[in-house]
Amino acid sequence: MMSYISIFFNIILVIKVLLGENPGCELGDSAPSKSGLVTVLEVLKIQMNFWPSLASRFTELQSLWEIYAAENKKKQIKKIRRADAPIWWKWGRKRLLYQIIKGHLRVRSRGVN
Structure with missing residues (x-):
């Protein structure tokens, strides 16, 4: 029922604009x-x-x-940059510990070659 009211309201606004009248509502910076x-x-x-x-x-x-499109491209680049998070943030402590114990993931020590 609500969609019919919305459609009807939009039809009235379109008809007003086509007749040269002010629709009476401001959309702002949408x-x-x-x-x-x-x-x-x-x-x-x-x-x-x-x-x-x-x-x-x-x-x-x-x-x-x-x-x-240029603004959207900038947003996409920011999203891609944020996607590179450490693996323990993605998996959580329990899964990381499980992977280390089972030997699927090797921990590299610093300073040891």
């Missing part, structure tokens, strides 16, 4: 999802065949996509 932005770009590319005036909007959204 960023679009990757799939949403890709879908909008695909639709705009098709619609530009019929409405050449959309070209400026298309280039604006493409530049927004490039900025978003």
Whole structure:
């Protein structure tokens, strides 16, 4: 039931915008999802065949996509850097001790060759 109310509310907002009215709500600095932005770009590319005036909007959204992709790439690099944790953090003390006792993992001593 809640999804129908949400869909209905969004339909009303879209109709207001299409009629040139202010939708009455501010979205703030919300960023679009990757799939949403890709879908909008695909639709705009098709619609530009019929409405050449959309070209400026298309280039604006493409530049927004490039900025978003660059920020996302930086976040992915940070995630990769954080992934390199010591093995005892990943396994826990019991599993690490078990691996050492069973001989599956050899402990290297410092200073001994």
